[in-house]
Amino acid sequence: MYTQSLNVQELPGQNRAAPVVSLESPELQARFDRKLKADGKIEPQDWMPAGYRKTLIRQISQHAHSEIVGMLPEGNWISRAPSLKRKAILIAKVQDEGGHGLYLYSAAETLGVGRDQMLADLHSGRAKYSSIFNYPTLNWADVGVIGWLVDGAAISNQIPLCRCSYGPYARAMIRVCKEESFHQRQGYEALLVMMQGTAAQKAMVQDAVNRFWWKCLAMFGPPDANSPHSEQAFAWGIKRISNDELRQKFIDATVPQAQVLGITLPDPKLKWNEQRQHYDHGEIDWDEFWATINGNGPCNKERLATRVKAHNDGQWVRDAALAYAQKQQAKQQKEAA
Amino acid sequence: MSTPNPQPDPSPKATQPPPLKDWPLWEVFVRSKQGLEHKHCGSLHASDARHALQMARDVYTRRQEGVSIWVVPSNSITASNPDDKDALFEPAADKIYRHPTFYDIPDEVGHM
Numbered sequence: 001m002y003t004q005s006l007n008v009q010e011l012p013g014q015n016r017a018a019p020v021v022s023l024e025s026p027e028l029q030a031r032f033d034r035k036l037k038a039d040g041k042i043e044p045q046d047w048m049p050a051g052y053r054k055t056l057i058r059q060i061s062q063h064a065h066s067e068i069v070g071m072l073p074e075g076n077w078i079s080r081a082p083s084l085k086r087k088a089i090l091i092a093k094v095q096d097e098g099g100h101g102l103y104l105y106s107a108a109e110t111l112g113v114g115r116d117q118m119l120a121d122l123h124s125g126r127a128k129y130s131s132i133f134n135y136p137t138l139n140w141a142d143v144g145v146i147g148w149l150v151d152g153a154a155i156s157n158q159i160p161l162c163r164c165s166y167g168p169y170a171r172a173m174i175r176v177c178k179e180e181s182f183h184q185r186q187g188y189e190a191l192l193v194m195m196q197g198t199a200a201q202k203a204m205v206q207d208a209v210n211r212f213w214w215k216c217l218a219m220f221g222p223p224d225a226n227s228p229h230s231e232q233a234f235a236w237g238i239k240r241i242s243n244d245e246l247r248q249k250f251i252d253a254t255v256p257q258a259q260v261l262g263i264t265l266p267d268p269k270l271k272w273n274e275q276r277q278h279y280d281h282g283e284i285d286w287d288e289f290w291a292t293i294n295g296n297g298p299c300n301k302e303r304l305a306t307r308v309k310a311h312n313d314g315q316w317v318r319d320a321a322l323a324y325a326q327k328q329q330a331k332q333q334k335e336a337a
Numbered sequence: 338m339s340t341p342n343p344q345p346d347p348s349p350k351a352t353q354p355p356p357l358k359d360w361p362l363w364e365v366f367v368r369s370k371q372g373l374e375h376k377h378c379g380s381l382h383a384s385d386a387r388h389a390l391q392m393a394r395d396v397y398t399r400r401q402e403g404v405s406i407w408v409v410p411s412n413s414i415t416a417s418n419p420d421d422k423d424a425l426f427e428p429a430a431d432k433i434y435r436h437p438t439f440y441d442i443p444d445e446v447g448h449m
Contacts, residue, residue: 045419092399099396106380109362115382116359175379179400321384322360328385 024049036237041167044110052236055229056166057111059238061118064104066130069122071097072306073137073299074146082140089186090143096183100176107168123308131289132215134297141194141201141208147187149209149216149254155180156250157220165237188257195262202262209258210266217281218289220247251279362411363389365396367403375407383408 028047035042042048071094078094081087105115121127132150137143158180161173194201221227221243233239251270258265269282291297360382366375378397383389389408398406417425433439442449 043419045416095395095399099399102381102396103379109380172379318360321388325360325384325388 036165036235039237040165041170042165043167051232052238053111055233055236055238056169057108057113060104060108060111060169061113061121062128062130064101064108064118065122065127066133067097067101067104069129069133069303069307071101072303073133073135074143076137077140077143080140081143086190093147093183093186096179100179103172103175104169107166107172110168119311123304123311125295125304128293130219131292131297132219133303134292134300135211135215136299138211139204139208141191141204142212144187144190144194144205145208145212147183147185148191148257149187149212150219151180151183151187152254153216153219153250155184156246156253160240160246163237163240188261191261205261206263209263213266214284215289217247217251218284218286220244220250222286248278251281255279360384360388363393363408364411364414365389365393366407366409367393367397368405369403371404375405378402380411 025047029049032042032046032048032052035046042052074090074094074097078087078090081090105118108118109115118127122129137146155177158173158177162170162177164170164173191205194205224230224242224244227243230239230242255265255270267282269280271280272278273280292300295301362380363383363386364380365378367378368375381389381392381396383392386408390406393406393408397403429435
C-alpha cells in the first residue's frame with residue numbers, strides 16, 4: 001500500500017503555490033475552520049471548500065490507483081514463487097492490495113467523483129500513481145524487498161493519514177494500516193531466509209536492496225523546501241508530518257533492520273549523527289524521480305498497458321453480471337404486476 | 338465508507354425503479370462475533386444483493402473479521418442532515434441527570 005506525498009501537478013522549479021483564496025460563504029468557511037481547529041473530522045455531507053475537496057479527490061484517487069497498479073509487479077511472481085507457502089502468502093498480499101484500492105476508491109467516491117471517472121483517468125494516463133511501480137521486479141528478492149522497504153515506506157506515510165481530517169479517508173487508512181503490517185513482515189522474513197542460503201542468493205538480496213533503496217526514499221516526496229502545496233495540506237489537516245521528517249524516521253528505523261539482515265544500504269554517506277541523534281544520508285536523484293513520474297520510467301508503459309488490458313478483459317464479466325441483475329429485476333417487476 | 342445523502346425526498350414516487358445502468362452502491366455491515374451487533378464497515382459496487390454479499394465477504398472478511406454480513410443498497414438509507422446537528426443533539430447536553438455518575442452514593446453502599 002503506497003502513497004506518495006507529492007502533488008504531481010507541480011514540477012520542480014515551480015515556486016510556492018499562491019495561497020488559496022476562498023470565494024465561498026465566509027460563514028460556512030468559518031464553521032469549517034473551527035471544526036479543523038478543534039481537530040474534528042470533516043464528513044461527506046459537511047460543507048467543505050472546493051480546494052479541499054479537489055485536493056482530496058486527487059490524493060485519494062492517486063492513492064487508490066497506486067494500490068491496484070501495485071498489484072502488478074508482485075503479481076508477476078505469483079506463478080514463480082519458490083514454494084507453495086510463499087505463493088499463498090503472495091496471493092494473500094496481492095489480494096489485500098486490491099482490497100485497499102477498493103477502500104480508497106470508496107472514500108474518494110464520497111467526495112462526488114465516480115468510480116468510472118477515476119478509472120478512466122488512470123487508464124488514459126491523466127491520473128498518476130506511485131512512481132515506485134514503474135521499476136521492474138527482476139528477481140525473487142525484489143518481492144521481499146518490496147514488502148520490507150516499499151511497504152515499510154508506505155506504512156510510515158500512511159500512519160499519519162489515519163489522523164487525516166477527512167473522515168472516510170482516515171477510516172480507510174486505519175483499515176489499511178492494520179493489514180499492512182503483515183506485508184512488511186512477510187517481506188523481511190522472506191529476505192532473512194534467503195540470507196541463510198547460498199552466496200548467490202545473498203547476492204540477489206543485496207542487488208535488490210541496491211536497486212530499491214533510493215527509490216524508496218523518493219517515495220516520501222520532494223524535500224520540504226521544494227514541496228509547494230505542503231503548507232496548505234497542513235492547514236487542512238490532510239498532512240500531519242513533513243516529507244523530510246517521515247523520510248528521516250524511515251531511515252532511522254531501517255538501518256538496524258538492514259544490519260540484522262546482514263546487507264549494506266547503498267549510501268556511502270549514511271552515518272549516525274550523534275548530535276542530531278539521526279542518520280545522515282546522501283542526496284536523492286530527483287531528476288530521475290521526476291522523469292519516472294512524468295512517464296519515462298522503465299515500466300510506465302507496460303504497467304499501464306497491463307492494467308488497461310486487465311480492465312478490458314474483465315468487461316464481459318461486468319456486462320454479464322449487470323445483464324443478469326437487469327433480468328432478475330424485470331422478472332420481479334413482472335411478478336409484482 | 339460512503340455516506341448517504343441526507344434526507345432524500347421523503348415521499349417515494351413509488352412506481353417502478355428505473356432499469357439498472359451501473360452496478361449500484363451497497364453499504365456493508367459486519368457482525369464480528371456471535372452476540373455482537375452488525376457494524377458498518379464500508380461500501381462497494383455490486384450488480385445485485387447476492388453479488389454484494391459475495392464481494393463483501395471477499396473484501397471485508399479475509400481475516401475472520403466476521404460471522405455475518407448485511408448489505409443494504411446505499412440509496413435506501415436516510416440520514417440526518419448535518420445542519421440539524423445542534424437541533425437534534427444539543428438538547429441532550431444539559432441533561433446530566435440522565436447519567437449514573439450524576440448521583441452521589443455513599444461508599445459503603447458498594448457497587449450500584
